[in-house]
Amino acid sequence: MAHHWISIACALVFLISSSMASAAVVEHSFHVENLTVTRLCKKQVINAVNGKFPGPTIEVQEGDTLLVRVLNKSPHNLTIHWHGIFQLLSGWADGPNMITQCPIPPGKTFTYKFKVIKQEGTLWWHAHVSVLRATVYGALIIQPRSPKSFPFPKPDHQVPILLGEWWNADIIQLENEALAVGGGPNNSDAYTINGLPGDLYPCSQNHTFKLNVVKGKTYLLRIINAALNNQLFFKIANHKMTVVALDAAYTNPFLTDVVVVAPGQTVDALLHADQPIGSYFMAASPYASAPSVPFPNTTTRGVVVYDGATTLAPLMPPMPAPHDTPTAHHFYTNITGLVGGPHWVPVPTEVDERMFVTIGLNLEPCQENATCQGPNGQRFSASMNNHSFQSPTTLSMLQAFFFNVDGIFTDDFPDKPPVKFDFTNTNNSNNMSLLFAPKTTSVKKLKFNSRVEMVLQNTALLTIENHPMHLHGFNFHVLAQGFGNYDPVRDRKKLNLVNPQARNTIAVPVGGWAVIRFIANNPGVWFMHCHLDVHLPWGLAAAFVVENGPTPWTRLPPPPRDLPKC
Numbered sequence: 001m002a003h004h005w006i007s008i009a010c011a012l013v014f015l016i017s018s019s020m021a022s023a024a025v026v027e028h029s030f031h032v033e034n035l036t037v038t039r040l041c042k043k044q045v046i047n048a049v050n051g052k053f054p055g056p057t058i059e060v061q062e063g064d065t066l067l068v069r070v071l072n073k074s075p076h077n078l079t080i081h082w083h084g085i086f087q088l089l090s091g092w093a094d095g096p097n098m099i100t101q102c103p104i105p106p107g108k109t110f111t112y113k114f115k116v117i118k119q120e121g122t123l124w125w126h127a128h129v130s131v132l133r134a135t136v137y138g139a140l141i142i143q144p145r146s147p148k149s150f151p152f153p154k155p156d157h158q159v160p161i162l163l164g165e166w167w168n169a170d171i172i173q174l175e176n177e178a179l180a181v182g183g184g185p186n187n188s189d190a191y192t193i194n195g196l197p198g199d200l201y202p203c204s205q206n207h208t209f210k211l212n213v214v215k216g217k218t219y220l221l222r223i224i225n226a227a228l229n230n231q232l233f234f235k236i237a238n239h240k241m242t243v244v245a246l247d248a249a250y251t252n253p254f255l256t257d258v259v260v261v262a263p264g265q266t267v268d269a270l271l272h273a274d275q276p277i278g279s280y281f282m283a284a285s286p287y288a289s290a291p292s293v294p295f296p297n298t299t300t301r302g303v304v305v306y307d308g309a310t311t312l313a314p315l316m317p318p319m320p321a322p323h324d325t326p327t328a329h330h331f332y333t334n335i336t337g338l339v340g341g342p343h344w345v346p347v348p349t350e351v352d353e354r355m356f357v358t359i360g361l362n363l364e365p366c367q368e369n370a371t372c373q374g375p376n377g378q379r380f381s382a383s384m385n386n387h388s389f390q391s392p393t394t395l396s397m398l399q400a401f402f403f404n405v406d407g408i409f410t411d412d413f414p415d416k417p418p419v420k421f422d423f424t425n426t427n428n429s430n431n432m433s434l435l436f437a438p439k440t441t442s443v444k445k446l447k448f449n450s451r452v453e454m455v456l457q458n459t460a461l462l463t464i465e466n467h468p469m470h471l472h473g474f475n476f477h478v479l480a481q482g483f484g485n486y487d488p489v490r491d492r493k494k495l496n497l498v499n500p501q502a503r504n505t506i507a508v509p510v511g512g513w514a515v516i517r518f519i520a521n522n523p524g525v526w527f528m529h530c531h532l533d534v535h536l537p538w539g540l541a542a543a544f545v546v547e548n549g550p551t552p553w554t555r556l557p558p559p560p561r562d563l564p565k566c
């Protein structure tokens, strides 16, 4: 039987490769090391890859195998996550620290190896341990396998637009300071476009991203929000953009003058250079969803310069106000998936596992005699279904799953919140009987191929806030979103089972809810967490354990030999 199977597979490969460029192994070498960078009038030592900030752009064609040898020359424990990659049967390469691997210690290497299949568009890679992703990140672009092309007219050029945040401080020290007292970390000093703050910040005129364009040409902007803690509005003066993909999943074309992007998300948008020859600012400014949480209220900008432009006084787009939730919500909800487009997956119509999961902030008790700077003299905390996630310390969860090691995690993550209360009523925000969430390392177990529906419900504890929830290993369909408490009768009617967005990160409306569905077709341990970095160590996370399937090719293979040890 096995021999038959192999010969059929070979024949198939032969047929496919005779009409298409054959899949390649794309190799990269990452050296993560100190880099001195000058921004905002000051030299700062950051952790960076191959002496570049942002790090190198990785480009593959769908079907290729990616092999990245990471040498950690930094003084910190390190892991790299390939954000949005399905990691089919390659969960060992996913990267979240202590979830799928122990970290790569200083001086050591680990090679991430995985196949990129059934997805194309814009993804990215970033460090997934402590706050290192502030500077250790880059674009990961999956082109259609030639001779296939995009499901839209081929753009003349493709341009990664990595939005980020910059601190004039050592961010590891900054995180340690905040964690020591349980308070919020210091705000960033600037937002950046491709690592450059732009001329609205001090000493920064020469650190402005410039995009040269030719009138009449089309540019595919691959916009990535790599900022640690802020959702962003992105605009270009006098130009509209046509969104064609979100999180590396194609959408119906959506014409807009503003793009809204949460940390972890990506937006592919076509920019037509169709305006009078001249120069125009592109700008990003915060979408701050929480009514009274401090945020850096600043604007980064770059410039789009038409070939032949003589004026050096670019036009500035008017930016939405930071608390402009209607503009954000309109963008987040009005885009639909491209049914029948490349890699489109229909919505599961049946559901095996129904979950209702609250997400939001909490408190952790201050230790006796300690100094705590969270609300009410306590420490900040956060949870999903009142479980505040704590990473294991002695072995990664995926190793515990594979080698059947007990005591690393429990499988009692609940399908619904333990206490039912008026979730979004701000009168509850200081209710001490609700605020303290126990620390756990709990998972939800899923049978292979189970169809999961999850209602994500924001709570008003301490504050309502839009949390961008990222699921590792899967795309999910976003069936509906709304404000207030999810109503199983009224809101069920709103589910879009026809052409919903597919995403890996959903920005759940502030004081509201979102309904998502996915098929657990990949064995392993898959992290789900808020992609506002500040909320991750507080515990706004959980994990799924997807059990092995019935056949050899639906089982997680053993770990690579060089997987780091704890």
Ligand SMILES: *[C@@H]1O[C@H](CO)[C@@H](O)[C@H](O)[C@H]1NC(C)=O
Pocket (backbone or CB within 6 Å): 034, 045, 046, 075, 170
């Ligand atoms: C790298 O930078 C850190 C400070 O961020 C410093 O402690 C360390 O000594 C530096 N390492 C090298 C090799 O320069």
Ligand SMILES: *[C@@H]1O[C@H](CO)[C@@H](O)[C@H](O)[C@H]1NC(C)=O
Pocket (backbone or CB within 6 Å): 169, 170, 173, 174, 177, 186
């Ligand atoms: C964070 O901000 C506080 C208050 O402004 C300041 O004292 C502290 O030095 C800052 N931390 C770092 C690491 O810059």
Ligand SMILES: *[C@@H]1O[C@H](CO)[C@@H](O)[C@H](O)[C@H]1NC(C)=O
Pocket (backbone or CB within 6 Å): 203, 204, 205, 206
């Ligand atoms: C920017 O670069 C120009 C030309 O290299 C130089 O003359 C100017 O001093 C620089 N400005 C700043 C603020 O560094």
Ligand SMILES: *[C@@H]1O[C@H](CO)[C@@H](O)[C@H](O)[C@H]1NC(C)=O
Pocket (backbone or CB within 6 Å): 297, 322, 323
């Ligand atoms: C943010 O900054 C803008 C421009 O400086 C200002 O008009 C606005 O009031 C600020 N908004 C908040 C919420 O601080």
Ligand SMILES: *[C@@H]1O[C@H](CO)[C@@H](O)[C@H](O)[C@H]1NC(C)=O
Pocket (backbone or CB within 6 Å): 326, 329, 330, 331, 333, 334, 335
């Ligand atoms: C577009 O967004 C608005 C809210 O901003 C909503 O009322 C409307 O139903 C949305 N339309 C679609 C087709 O999703």
Ligand SMILES: *[C@@H]1O[C@H](CO)[C@@H](O)[C@H](O)[C@H]1NC(C)=O
Pocket (backbone or CB within 6 Å): 368, 369
């Ligand atoms: C807290 O401080 C008091 C007074 O100094 C002392 O008696 C007590 O032992 C301290 N408790 C702890 C846990 O350190």
Ligand SMILES: *[C@@H]1O[C@H](CO)[C@@H](O)[C@H](O)[C@H]1NC(C)=O
Pocket (backbone or CB within 6 Å): 420, 421, 422, 427, 428, 431, 433, 434
């Ligand atoms: C706190 O919440 C609980 C559970 O909903 C409720 O029974 C209690 O009345 C609330 N307390 C206050 C002071 O609102």
Ligand SMILES: *[C@@H]1O[C@H](CO)[C@@H](O)[C@H](O)[C@H]1NC(C)=O
Pocket (backbone or CB within 6 Å): 425, 426, 427
């Ligand atoms: C919040 O509490 C106030 C005072 O008790 C009450 O008047 C108000 O109706 C409450 N709001 C909600 C949404 O329950």
Ligand SMILES: *[C@@H]1O[C@H](CO)[C@@H](O)[C@H](O)[C@H]1NC(C)=O
Pocket (backbone or CB within 6 Å): 385, 386, 417, 418, 419, 433, 434, 435, 436, 437, 438
């Ligand atoms: C969370 O769990 C703690 C401990 O069991 C409990 O006191 C608290 O009321 C719970 N809060 C919520 C919102 O479920």
Ligand SMILES: *[C@@H]1O[C@H](CO)[C@@H](O)[C@H](O)[C@H]1NC(C)=O
Pocket (backbone or CB within 6 Å): 077, 102, 103, 105, 393, 565, 566
């Ligand atoms: C680095 O990782 C090792 C192995 O997991 C762990 O023992 C050590 O505490 C970590 N160091 C830091 C600073 O987190």
Ligand SMILES: [Cu+2]
Pocket (backbone or CB within 6 Å): 466, 467, 468, 530, 531, 532, 535, 540
């Ligand atoms: Cu969050």
